[in-house]
Amino acid sequence: MFPLNRWYVAGFAWELADKPLARTLLNQNIVLFRTGSGEVAALENRCCHKSLPLSCGTVENSGVRCGYHGLLFAPSGACLEVPGQERIPVKARVRSYTLVEKDQILWIWMPQEEGAAPTCEAPDYPIHSDPRYTFRGDVFHYDAPYQLIHDNLLDLSHLGYVHLKTIGGNAAVHMNAELKVEAAGDQVRVLRYMPDSVPPPTYLGAWPFEGRIDRWQEVEFKVSHLNIWTGGADVGTEDMNDPQRGGFHMRGFHAITPETDTTAHYLWTMAANHHPERANVIDLVYEQTALTFYEDKVVIEAQYENMKKHPNAPQIDIHVDVGPNRARRVIERLIRDNAAPAAALSAAAA
Structure with missing residues (x-):
């Protein structure tokens, strides 16, 4: 339904403060957030444990934490922590999207194939x-x-x-x-x-x-x-x-x-x-x-x-x-x- 393998605007820099932001883009359920270290990220808005939207969670220095059982996800989508257990399941990860902050605009790469890297730079707006x-x-x-x-x-x-x-x-x-x-x-x-x-x-x-x-x-x-x-x-x-x-x-x-x-x-x-x-x-x-x-x-x-x-x-x-x-x-x-x-x-x- 939409042209893919290109950049789209997901939001503006000022929208990402101390809370995750839920936004559906091109029929994709996505959560946008800025880590405590300042990195912007976009993930599938669904915890891989019990499917609670990650936008219901909290933002921490290294990622976003699910508001149900506390699984912590990095901007890459990898699970960094499962509270109460040392071992992190191999499949404990969520889909990630390339998100770039440029000229106060948040550009997201929407690929035709999941995980495909951008083939060009995000647009400038001087x-x-x-x-x-x-x-x-x-x-x-x-x-x-x-x-x-x-x-x-x-x-x-x-x-x-x-x-x-x-x-x-x-x-x-x-x-x-x-x-x-x-x-x-x-x-x-x-x-x-x-x-x-x-x-x-x-x-x-x-x-x-x-x-x-x-x-x-x-x-x-x-x-x-x-x-x-x-x-x-x-x-x-x-x-x-x-x-x-x-x-x-x-x-x-x-x-x-x-x-x-x-x-x-x-x-x-x-x-x-x-x-x-x-x-x-x-x-x-x-x-x-x-x-x-x-x-x-x-x-x-x-x-x-x-x-x-x-x-x-x-x-x-x-x-x-x-x-x-x-x-x-x-x-x-x-x-x-x-x-x-x-x-x-x-x-x-x-």
Whole structure:
């Protein structure tokens, strides 16, 4: 159901304090924790003794201890201690996953074959440490399949209808914005420009624009996450082709990690710059961003509920669907690629 042999976002660094965290990822029941020595780890969320979730236990310096009979498990999944007996059974271990902490993001490698090592490094996200920006983030749960969230983020024309009080603006301007879609390998890039437009409420609250603005929306789809760079500058003051252009910037990190076939985790951060004449506006930007994402959540979950009521009803495409459709084709191809080796092995065994 999902592309495998790749990194997905399991959480954020600040979520791991002194307690284990239960999270289902790609239909896998997983516990995340940080040991007392600072190491991050991910294990199957099930004690191999009596199946109590390890998330019901406690974190210690060397691992996580089951809350039922006290078996202690290392980040490798090996049992380190069985209280009351010296001998540790050979089979006393649980499945482990590779978990990497990078730029305050927790990346988990989801292999096709259990125990397979990563074949590449976890992605970088330098925005979180860029001194030009400050950021905040959160985790939302969606009762909807993950690709519906991809569709939403790759088609920002909906802003003029769904987000009128925050990052929206004139609906006609959004629907008629200059649109460019690029695809290369496993990535899709959607570029939208809205010159000489009225700045939306969130922008006005964060930046002292002189009047109308040239506005941009650049979306990069990367299967496990999307990077969305939006912003605006006073009309005619910046080159929209210059990656170092000035003005007000919002840098969004959007990790859409499937929970199950029909539910998803939305792990996001929003970074923003601030004008020297204004105090840091990250709290305003965060609150406005969270509001827009709640608005999207309502729409997407209602959309999915209605899709279940009309399971065979066709859907037509319009011009704004080019980006989402290309992303869906990427996912379909990757799932087929994962399935091919398994099918070959089955045929050979037969």
